[in-house]
Amino acid sequence: MNIDYQLLSPQQRRSEPLAKDTDLGFGLLRTDHIFLMDYQNGEWINARIVPYQNLQLAPGAMALHYGQSIFEGAKAFLHQDNEIYTFRLDKNCERLNQSAEILSMPSLDVDMQLQAINALLDVERLWMPTATGASMYIRPFMFATDDSLSVKPSNSYTFAVMLSPSGAYYAKGMSKSLKLLITQQYHRAVSGGTGAAKAAGNYAASLRAQQHASSVGADQVLYLDASNQYLEEVGAMNHFHITRSGELVIPEFTDTILKSITSQSILSLTNELKSLLDLTPVQKKISIKQFLADVQSGEITEAGGFGTAAVTASVGHYILDNGEHYTVGNGEIGEKTQKLCQYYSELQQGKQAAPNNWLVRVERIN
Structure with missing residues (x-):
């Protein structure tokens, strides 16, 4: 060219x-x-x-x-x-x-x-x-x-x-955890539509839900599937949570979820994350009912989001449409989430060894 x-x-x-x-x-x-x-x-x-x-x-x-x-x-x-x-x-x-x-x-x-x-x-x-x-x-x-x-x-x-x-994408950066609204009122995408595309219209459709989230004190929306049974993604990032056993769980990719490059990278770093952070990345279909029960019981110890813009964000609180409030751990940034953000950022900055071809030097032409 x-x-x-x-x-x-x-x-x-x-x-x-x-x-x-x-x-x-x-x-x-x-x-x-x-x-x-x-x-x-x-x-x-x-x-x-x-x-x-x-x-x-x-x-x-x-x-x-x-x-x-x-x-x-x-x-x-x-x-x-x-x-x-x-x-x-x-x-x-x-x-x-x-x-x-x-x-x-x-x-x-x-x-x-x-x-x-x-x-x-x-x-x-x-x-x-x-x-x-x-x-x-x-x-x-x-x-x-x-x-x-x-x-x-x-x-x-x-x-x-x-x-x-x-x-940083979020003005709070990693100095404070985020609060997400889990709503049955708004949906990001339905199967057979454009949910898996990074299309302008998908973001336009999210603005009303984002305004509603802001009105109840939340930073973003964690969307459910059209049946309101399973977790999908946050408008600007994929969602994840960490369990007591060390599983780092990302919702299964479907045609209603945008496949975050960050999420895909995390899933391919299984050996590194197990060795460095004692974390095992997995994908599962996540029931909202079971998710909230596990947050409440303490089975889920940390949560957050993955995305190119945000990199890794920490989530400490969830709000439901009826006003119910769920806190992950003590509501602050989790230790493993913090270390994961640092590790991934150091990969990008060349301070940690990255897999082959992940980092490519920009040639000097002009």
Whole structure:
């Protein structure tokens, strides 16, 4: 793939590294450039890196009317050798194609996605944050561009990649546990729908539930399946809990759950987690009735969530629609959850040995 570099002049671009004390927030900052590529007549064309700018869309663009819009979230880290490394980026590229298939959108070769993202990271090296716990958040996305009001798959699309130097997803970070609302009133997805896709519409549908959760003092919603019998996921992350026996339990993946790259990574680290933390990752179908009973009895000792943005979050409290309140352990961050977060973060930062090909250095081209 040939990329056309249309970069800002040196005088217009960042000229020195991002200061360590920069107030990052999460997803608030933008780098100088964006990658764009178009899909027309059955092929991807016009790959380019241009100054970050507003996109031009026809008022009838099908993404605006019929929701053909998908995205990914990945991270890159500045290691001690002053080089940039992506973490399991190929898995995000594969998942983007899985989302595309679900929404009847074209696939994009994984190697082309990797080349696009790495090229943009290379251009924006001076934007890499160096603060503890910070990373370069990578947002690839694809949307339909046909100017048509017919309900059908679009024939044209745009693929884009933007970057955001970011700190912790939750303002509380790992300094305080989260409170989740378990509700039978709202559902994230149903079988046969788009629940397994990272689709814009899934997140739009979660906003009302999130507002309701906030109104009762909860940070997020832990969704149940459509039958209200089994745990599924939190809107922004997969759920997990830890038992007295040392099982780290993640709900079984179904077509109503987005497969977190973090969850998949944890499940593949069985030997490491057993050795380091005496934890055994497993997947099970989790009854809400049994889950609450196990929280109440103390059989479940810790709980939390896995996701690229949040990495590992701790959950200390659950609220039901009727106001019932369940506390995990003493309601504070669990010791093993804290150590798990530290271990996984150190994998990403190159401070722990990661499995082969999980960390890939961004080549210096420009």
